[in-house]
Amino acid sequence: DDGNVLRFHVDYFKGGGVPIKPGEALAKQAVVEAILARHDRASNRRRFNALLATASIDDAIAYYDLFKALQAQKQAEDGDDLPLNVACIFSPPAEGNRDVAQLQEDLPQEKADNRKEPNRKKEALKAIMADYNRQYGVNFDIGTFDLYYQDVQKRIKDQKYPNSDLPHDKKIDLTIVVDMLLTGFDSQYINPLYVDRHLKYHGLIQAFSRTNRVLHGAKPCGNILDFRAQRKAVDDAIALFSGEAGERAREIWLVDPAPVGVEKLSEAVQQLEDFMQSQGVDCRPGEVASLKGDEARATFINCFREVQRIRTQLDQYTDLDPELRETIDKLLPEDDLRAFRGVYLDVAQELKARQEKTPDPNAPIQQLDFEFVLFDSALIDYDYIMKLIVRFTGQPPRKQKISREQLIGLLAGNAKFLDEREDMVEYINTLTEGKGLDEQAIREGYECFKAEKNARELAVIAEKHGLSPEALQGFIDSILSRRIFDPDALTELLHPLGLGWKVRAQKELELMDDLTTLLRKQAEGQEISGLEGYAQ
Structure with missing residues (x-):
């Protein structure tokens, strides 16, 4: 109790x-x-x-x-x-x-x-x-x-x-x-x-x-x-x-029996629909981008999180009969649910980043609990996705068990891939259906794709800040190898620019603002000690 x-x-x-x-x-x-x-x-x-x-x-x-x-x-x-x-x-x-x-x-x-x-x-x-x-x-x-x-x-x-x-x-x-x-x-x-x-x-x-x-x-x-x-x-x-x-x-x-749980899901979906309509938009995933202001987007987060919370509970019930399953599917079809999950994660990720930078404790976004754990799956991990990509590329289109859109939908709706989702989707979009690649070729191709993309991003950042790409790459490699951010190494990196201390301090903040996302992505979920100071 x-x-x-x-x-x-x-x-x-x-x-x-x-x-x-x-x-x-x-x-x-x-x-x-x-x-x-x-x-x-x-x-x-x-x-x-x-x-x-x-x-x-x-x-x-x-x-x-x-x-x-x-x-x-x-x-x-x-x-x-x-x-x-x-x-x-x-x-x-x-x-x-x-x-x-x-x-x-x-x-x-x-x-x-x-x-x-x-x-x-x-x-x-x-x-x-x-x-x-x-x-x-x-x-x-x-x-x-x-x-x-x-x-x-x-x-x-x-x-x-x-x-x-x-x-x-x-x-x-x-x-x-x-x-x-x-x-x-x-x-x-x-x-x-x-x-x-x-x-x-x-x-x-x-x-x-x-x-x-x-x-x-x-x-x-x-x-x-x-x-x-x-x-x-x-x-x-x-x-x-x-x-x-x-x-x-x-x-x-005891928790609610399945029929009561389905009724609560219906109420939560209706609440989401009522909110979207109150904002002058249809209750469709693509319309969430039309919501104006933090308060409206925060309300969407709260409404859909409740839908997902009840759906998560019902998904674990082993006593759902076919009629109840059909009712659940009709309330929010699987394709719509998957798309809403993806949109939720996009909005939540943006608001969470701003939440960390907003000093006002009364701001709408400060009260949000995103519960990313509701949007994760132990079974759908990196290896699982690699095997699905093999299946996608290994058969002629008419025989495929999974489409490009379904693959991308799985990635979009899973919190585990928040940092890597963009890279994976871009890589999948470069692949040809039915090409017949094996798993090793898929994995090696993805690693090459990421390396080339990272090199391009690093070159842009280096040029923007007047740094040598080799020196910037060495700075990043040092951080990733130790999983520790070294402020002295940052000072040393900028030393050739001959900046005064005030200008250099500002330059450090600007550079790290561009590098933080790249570093976290390349750290693949592992914490980099000392980097949190640049998230503010």
């Missing part, structure tokens, strides 16, 4: 239209297929990672083998399919090991399971750990289980790093568990939780709470997909733990 943790969205899986009796177990293959079909949506396109809570060690082993087999089959059918990185963890038979025996005091299901056919379970765990070693280039075994456990936890938490800093293949998308990690383990990046085991009261709340740590606007709720039809167990648990506010249990614990 106080906002320190998120509410939950609980989807009770319908089993393909066949009602599931409360507590009844589905066929495991149906569960795996459902997770594979829904995971990108439930995890906000792999921005987050997930847990699958299973009823026993035997179930965990069976699930691990099924994920392995079905994903191999999917990859054989579609080479572009990006498989989930699946890990599995459960404690081995104690066999006199005091550390494991102590660990299992808090793992009642695993302790009981390991009493039956312990050798078979140990062999299965060895095979799972061998796969893990191959995937991540490590070397764990049963004797170093505790280190394996720590490594799994670390890789789950590593989800916080973008793929540009830590490649996707070094992370974990889904961890299959029995008792481990369901209590006491916290990561803001766990969301969703898939449930195929009986849960009730405190255990249910504990398990669900792995998903509801507050992070940012792209994580609006803890996302639960329950495969055991445990609606009554959920209602009983949240009522019990709501204290005197028991009559408000669902309001306190």
